[in-house]
Amino acid sequence: MANSSLLLSTIDPLHPYKGECDLASVIQETKRAWRLLRGSRHWNEIRKELQRSIGFYIPQGPADTAGDVITVPACGLSHVDQLCSALLPWRTGPYQIGSYCIDSEWQSFMKWSRISALLPKREGMRIADVGCSNGYFLFKLSKLEPEIAVGFDPIERCWLQFAFLHKLLGIRNTAFLPMGLLSLTAFPQFFDLVLCMGVLYHQRDHLAAVKQLYDSVRPGGTVVLESLVVNQPEPLKIIAPDRYAKMRNAWTIPSPSSMEDLFHQVGFKDVRLHTFGPLSTTEQRRTPLSPYESLADFLDPSDPSKTVEGHPAPHTAAVVGTKP
Numbered sequence: 001m002a003n004s005s006l007l008l009s010t011i012d013p014l015h016p017y018k019g020e021c022d023l024a025s026v027i028q029e030t031k032r033a034w035r036l037l038r039g040s041r042h043w044n045e046i047r048k049e050l051q052r053s054i055g056f057y058i059p060q061g062p063a064d065t066a067g068d069v070i071t072v073p074a075c076g077l078s079h080v081d082q083l084c085s086a087l088l089p090w091r092t093g094p095y096q097i098g099s100y101c102i103d104s105e106w107q108s109f110m111k112w113s114r115i116s117a118l119l120p121k122r123e124g125m126r127i128a129d130v131g132c133s134n135g136y137f138l139f140k141l142s143k144l145e146p147e148i149a150v151g152f153d154p155i156e157r158c159w160l161q162f163a164f165l166h167k168l169l170g171i172r173n174t175a176f177l178p179m180g181l182l183s184l185t186a187f188p189q190f191f192d193l194v195l196c197m198g199v200l201y202h203q204r205d206h207l208a209a210v211k212q213l214y215d216s217v218r219p220g221g222t223v224v225l226e227s228l229v230v231n232q233p234e235p236l237k238i239i240a241p242d243r244y245a246k247m248r249n250a251w252t253i254p255s256p257s258s259m260e261d262l263f264h265q266v267g268f269k270d271v272r273l274h275t276f277g278p279l280s281t282t283e284q285r286r287t288p289l290s291p292y293e294s295l296a297d298f299l300d301p302s303d304p305s306k307t308v309e310g311h312p313a314p315h316t317a318a319v320v321g322t323k324p
């Protein structure tokens, strides 16, 4: 039976796979995240408001996920602006909900145009997006008609934003689990395609993280790992109190070749590295719905090839590999 909780219904599409994953640990992790969210007065109030406002919402027409802006042409809700303001900051997007635009910090279609060219174009895949934020790339991936697409992200705000969008867009076969990368142990050899973008530099142990991605795909499956990188041969280790681009949770910034090495070390074949050059302040910038510091504040104003700390400014790269 479908879940009447807006938030918990994001997990419903996984029910047919109960026998193929470690259900006990999925339940345990979800309950932990649920308790954390309900324990936060701020997020719990927003959860209740979303449940009241859209818990029983029925989409009024098909969503459009083909363009740069993911669009719900008409939604019939009078206070979308208030709901979206309560949910800020919006990191990935943009979205158009009726006449209301969710202008996110990242112009995520720019990343999508780099990454989508690298993906296998088969229908019926099981896909994971690890570090999916509010699900922008999962919604774009729906065009590939996956068997199922699952987003993983441990942050409460991401779960709420996903639940909100998921309800309005009405896209089937797309789920969200409030779990981090290391919880992929619950899905051994489960996926055909795993994307993990913008997450590696938040991991203390890069090799363990890539091994986890490897273990979660079936033989013949593909992993796409995208990250900020420093454009130099060696990765850059950040030792506190030093920071990289003001981030509190960046431990080692990979280099393009270190990402490629990781893929070889864990056993991928057909490893391909793609470098995309410097990240631009057109792609990542402050907006009214993400009103905090953004890339322009993280770069040295007199020399944008450096971060404010004097490190090499971020470039981006992706590595793609197949599991033998």
Ligand SMILES: C[S@@+](CC[C@H](N)C(=O)[O-])C[C@H]1O[C@@H](n2cnc3c(N)ncnc32)[C@H](O)[C@@H]1O
Pocket (backbone or CB within 6 Å): 092, 106, 108, 111, 130, 131, 132, 133, 134, 152, 153, 154, 155, 158, 179, 180, 181, 182, 196, 197, 198, 199, 202
């Ligand atoms: C820089 S954002 C990238 C978002 C999106 N994947 C993209 O490429 O635009 C990093 C995301 O990873 C999530 N994240 C952080 N640590 C994570 C972990 N251990 N496992 C999965 N996601 C994580 C954050 O909550 C955030 O949504």
